[in-house]
Amino acid sequence: MDNDNRLKIYVETYGCQMNLADTEIVLGIMNKSGYSPTQIIDDADVVLLNTCSVREHAEEKIHQRLGIIKKQKLNKPNLVVGVLGCMAERLRANLLEKRKVDIVVGPDEYRKLPELLDGALAGTQGIGVRLSRTETYDDITPFRTEGISAWLSVMRGCDKFCTFCIVPFTRGRERSRKLGSVVREVEQLVEKGFREVTLLGQNVNSYRDEKYDFADLLAAVANVDTRLRVGFTTSHPQDLSDKLIDTIASRDNLCKYIHLPVQSGSDRVLGAMNRTYTRGHYLGLVRKIRSRISNVALSTDIIAGFPTETDDEHKETLSLMEEVRYDGAYMFKYSPREGTPAYKLGDDISEEVKAGRLSEIISLQQRISYDVNQTTIGKVVEVMIDGTSKKSDLQLSGRTDTNKTVVFPVGSYKSGDVVKVKIDKATSATLFGEVVTSLN
Ligand code: 5AD
Ligand code: SF4
Numbered sequence: 228m229d230n231d232n233r234l235k236i237y238v239e240t241y242g243c244q245m246n247l248a249d250t251e252i253v254l255g256i257m258n259k260s261g262y263s264p265t266q267i268i269d270d271a272d273v274v275l276l277n278t279c280s281v282r283e284h285a286e287e288k289i290h291q292r293l294g295i296i297k298k299q300k301l302n303k304p305n306l307v308v309g310v311l312g313c314m315a316e317r318l319r320a321n322l323l324e325k326r327k328v329d330i331v332v333g334p335d336e337y338r339k340l341p342e343l344l345d346g347a348l349a350g351t352q353g354i355g356v357r358l359s360r361t362e363t364y365d366d367i368t369p370f371r372t373e374g375i376s377a378w379l380s381v382m383r384g385c386d387k388f389c390t391f392c393i394v395p396f397t398r399g400r401e402r403s404r405k406l407g408s409v410v411r412e413v414e415q416l417v418e419k420g421f422r423e424v425t426l427l428g429q430n431v432n433s434y435r436d437e438k439y440d441f442a443d444l445l446a447a448v449a450n451v452d453t454r455l456r457v458g459f460t461t462s463h464p465q466d467l468s469d470k471l472i473d474t475i476a477s478r479d480n481l482c483k484y485i486h487l488p489v490q491s492g493s494d495r496v497l498g499a500m501n502r503t504y505t506r507g508h509y510l511g512l513v514r515k516i517r518s519r520i521s522n523v524a525l526s527t528d529i530i531a532g533f534p535t536e537t538d539d540e541h542k543e544t545l546s547l548m549e550e551v552r553y554d555g556a557y558m559f560k561y562s563p564r565e566g567t568p569a570y571k572l573g574d575d576i577s578e579e580v581k582a583g584r585l586s587e588i589i590s591l592q593q594r595i596s597y598d599v600n601q602t603t604i605g606k607v608v609e610v611m612i613d614g615t616s617k618k619s620d621l622q623l624s625g626r627t628d629t630n631k632t633v634v635f636p637v638g639s640y641k642s643g644d645v646v647k648v649k650i651d652k653a654t655s656a657t658l659f660g661e662v663v664t665s666l667n
Contacts, residue, residue, distance in 0.1 A: 237271035242279025251369035358399035492547030524629035532581030
């Protein structure tokens, strides 16, 4: 688009998949109001960072990046630099005053962007950080760049108030899109050639549109096209209903993969985290899922070193991991977030102890993932192709509907094709094999 004289906008995204989906909404809004999205930062007239506040480390990295981007203003004085997302919501006018950015816009005020950018281009700083009980961007068409897999936010916010988590404060109360509008968007994605959609929400199982719950939504989306692969994330154990489990089991095109954050294996710590379930309840849920959905894959989130966590309580987390045998896990050191209830407990676990516990958790999970993946050797799995492998142009890479990455030799297939691959080797992160038949 060389002869495109519209102003160019570049958005850099940090954090969770909800932010990736929000960036597409932001670009959808800006594209409609006359801006041209670009992937090349040096070409941009407007640079926005869509940010994450979930841990301090995430914020530090973004602050550093902001410093580098702001330096570009020396050569390009008219460049507009802005902060979107959770950090915008958390730090608010501070970012205008201390970091001297041009605009600060929280997750529920993206409709104000065109107006705020008009102001910024004329030299006026702007801010929009009000949270909403109703905003779902239901009518906005996201600007999507990728052609095979699409993210789709179906609900926003979180009402769970886990004591460590900043999200209920930065993303506000739970609210859901209309089922009909989600289904229409999925129909359009299928027409455009998308082969996979992932329904997103911070707490996606709490989805509700009047009489419809999340299981109804998932079934409706799966029915759009039985060849469309449909996944979802993230699930809170409290809201994972029997109806949802049965819905996943009943349809071939619903991914057999559930991300089910446990956070800790100790009942006392779970209580202090306000997770609303016990270890026993969680393990019962895992047994139920496994008995009803054959070959389901499970992953989790774990926090090491929550305030007051004892060594024995940490060991309970390790023993829960052994018991569940997760396919994968996202593992973090506890990071105190000002304004959350846990912040008041202090941060009494030393950095050294936290790091030690985290490394035990990571090595255990690596061993479990390795062992679980060895059990796929000799089996034939269905793989949707993403593209060439990161490590070699002679290899293709794709994913199973259990979210496992599979690498195999190049053939005459294209992204989005589904092939059957016989697995002959596996590491903790990747399966390797040869195509036995193509399904397309
Ligand atoms: N410190 C460490 N990890 C956190 N998470 C959320 N808040 C914090 C925090 N303050 C983790 C949880 C959550 C994931 C998205 O991030 O495990 O499930
Ligand atoms: Fe944060 Fe808990 Fe909500 Fe997840 S469920 S976003 S961890 S408050």
